[in-house]
Amino acid sequence: MAGKAQAFERPLMYYVFIVISVAVFLFGYKVVSDWSAANEKLDYTHVANTLAKLIKQSSSDSLGTTEEHTIAMPVGVDRLCLVDRNKAISPFVSCLLNLELEKFEEKNIFFSPFQGFDPLQLNGFELYEKENPLCLKSTRGKVPLTFTNRGKNTVVSTFDGTKKSSDCVTVLFNAQPENALDIVFLGYGYKDGDEFAKDVKKQVNLFLGIEPFKTNKEKLNFYRIDRFDDVGCTMENWISCDEFQVKTIASFCPNDFVVVLASRSRIRDALRPIRSSAVSNMAKINTADNELVLLHEFGHLFGSLGDEYVDENYYLDSGLKIADFPNCGDPGCSKWKGANGTGCFKGCSLSSFFRPTKDSLMRSLSVPDYGVWNEKILAEKLSLYGGKP
Amino acid sequence: MKAALRTQRKTGNMLPGPFSFSALLVLAVFFASPALAVNSSSVLLINLHYDRGEITYKDKLVKCGYAPDYRIQPGEGYVAELRGQKDELLYSFTFEVPTKVVAEISDPLFKKISGGIITLNTTDFVLQFPHFSDAKEVVVLNPRKFKVMGVSLQEEQFVPQRPAWWWLLLLLLLVIAACLVYRHLKKEE
Incomplete structure (x- = not known):
């Protein structure tokens, strides 16, 4: 009998030991957690x-x-x-x-x-x-x-x-985002945040100095994002970026349109030119290009305007129709006939199409002016934005 | 995912412990109003791939931020719809797959610009929606209004973390085992 009891005593001791160990472990864990929390509290x-x-x-x-x-x-x-x-x-x-x-x-x-x-x-x-x-x-x-x-x-x-840290830096804020045209700038290839801020400011001033944006500036908000994470851009023939990465970062600001400024030296660009580009609601701008190129690209994005220069290498086989662009017309220029300040000039993407003004930002970068017809088209789009409050 | 799926604080003196926190969440789910809840400060990004007319899903992300307001939309094109739990339409917009890239080169000296449209056969693109907590699916309709793709958003819903019961269970088992051995021993005596 005594032998049997002894035989059972041993496992009982083991179990008691395990229970005590677990209890000690749990108690210790709680003490350490409380101590750590108290330390954090002390920091606060x-x-x-x-x-x-x-x-x-x-x-x-x-x-x-x-x-x-x-x-x-x-x-x-x-x-x-x-x-x-x-x-x-x-x-x-x-x-x-x-x-x-x-x-x-x-x-x-x-x-x-x-x-x-x-x-x-x-x-x-x-x-x-x-x-x-x-x-x-x-x-x-x-x-x-x-x-x-x-x-x-x-x-x-x-x-x-x-x-100072900010997800989204307000460059110019005129109206609540739901009532405004919100344009956000992202940087690629910048080593210096100040240089990026300077380039953005220059572009914003160009926007505000040209019609129809000049008289509608109360409808425009500009922002920049001062984080130069990899936005997945590559510069081969033109600037191409990972749209998902760009838009993930751009979404820190209200973003009706996104502009990626790709920093590039003029000397480097003269040796190997890279094209600026526009697609969807995103422009990718080579900073070595003429400074008016963003306004030109924005004419494509915002106004669906066509190029008024002729480059048949690109356009001849593209299946382009007159209806594709509001600023390119037939030989009679029926789209804008009778509109003040317009004419009928040969050449608008294709040599067989006609344009409303002799020169404009959609034709060359020598005049900071969209031309009356294009201004009207852009102003109509801007009228969709109410501005304040 | 950054903002929407946050759970609890490290030193939450305002929040109860993990057990009661989960209980509160469960109660909150039960008593939640069926009204639409739009969270204007969160955005849903859907990354898609286009290849010669076929659209496939790549990735999605819910994050703190803003979606465009889509005031300017093409007259016709693909339609992106955000559908709710009862298949109701929460948000929609018309879009074109961005296959036409305008790529141009300018001459800083002579201020001339040249280039034109490049048409891509294949490209990645992103649809952005304001984040609705009760959204079930993103649907893409082609220009003829046929559904060409759907992205389920069900796993975006918050799943409360289960409290760590295992150690309590272990302790209970140990106590029961100890009691049984003790009783057995007593009986033998």
Whole structure:
């Protein structure tokens, strides 16, 4: 009997041992998780305390004094976003932040990746209207901030503009996207964000300087995306890009039309010319080309305008019909007959077709002018966009 | 997928634990209103391939962002439709397969431009829709209004993560086994 009991005692001991081990393991796991969560909480508290302290400190400085500070971020944070709930908040800085702003209506300090970190609430600061929200990239766990005493509140900004982070940079915003023609620029082959910004600005100014866009500028919004991820472009004879990649990136901004600016030196292009191209709602522009080439390509995309130059190498066997383009007509020019400022000039893609004006942006890049008939066609398309509110 | 399929926070003091979180989701699914829910800040991108008249599906993506408003559409062409759970039409637009590429070269000095249309036999292209949480399928109709392709969106629906029950089960089994051995031992005595 005693022998049997002894025989059973051993497995019982094993089972008890296993149960205790599992219990100890689970308890240990819980303790470690709690400790880790507490540490993260400590980090948050630290950031909130530091910001609150610096804001308070700034408010005791003399009016207008700016202090620069570098704030340490909790481990894993790649961006810090501050939001001024009392001012208009740009919806384009961070699409994911917008969702957080809806979810946490009281909070004004957010850490990216947003799904991993709880937001905080802090009082006593404001942001510049053009920097709301202010999202800053964390470099080596730190973000650069400035605190300026503006009397009632402390204005928080940054002393390093290169650390500003935005999914979509608004170049010119005139109307709500649902009422506007939204054009977004992407860069390919740029090594320098400033150079890209400069090229975009130049193109936007060209748009705004030409009719019918000039008198309809309240219907136009321009954006750029300052991330130079691989958009899958290749430059063989013409610029060709992976549409899925381009549109995935372009969708960070409202994007009725997408322009890819492909940076290329003029010397390189003189040795091996690359064509700019237009297809669907996307133009791909070689920056070594004449600066008016985007307006020409946009005439194709937006107005379905045909080329008014003659290049029969391309067009002779293309099965082109007069009905394909609103600006190419029969010898009688019946499409625009009687319209002011128009004529009937031979040559419009094919030598057998006729065009409405002697010269225009659709014929050459020597005149920054679409011509009256083409302007009318483009203006009709623009009338589909209401502009504000 | 970035925005739409997010689950829970790492240090969620506002959210309950994984079990009650899942329970809440289940309840939310049960009591959800059948009304259409359009999420204007998310976009659905469908990557397609065209080869000599045949359209095939390549890839899809739901992400935070914007879709074009399609104010300018061709008079006739292919039609892209987004269909809901009851096959109702949620969104549609007409499009042309982008096989006609205008490729041009300009002379910066003499300001001349030349080139023209290149017709491609094969190309990839993308359809963009605003993301509807209750969308079931993307349908493409050819210019004669025949369905040439459908892309199911069912797997885009949120599937709540199952809580890790295995360790509780293991613990329970161990306790039961220990009890049984103990009872058996007692009986033998």
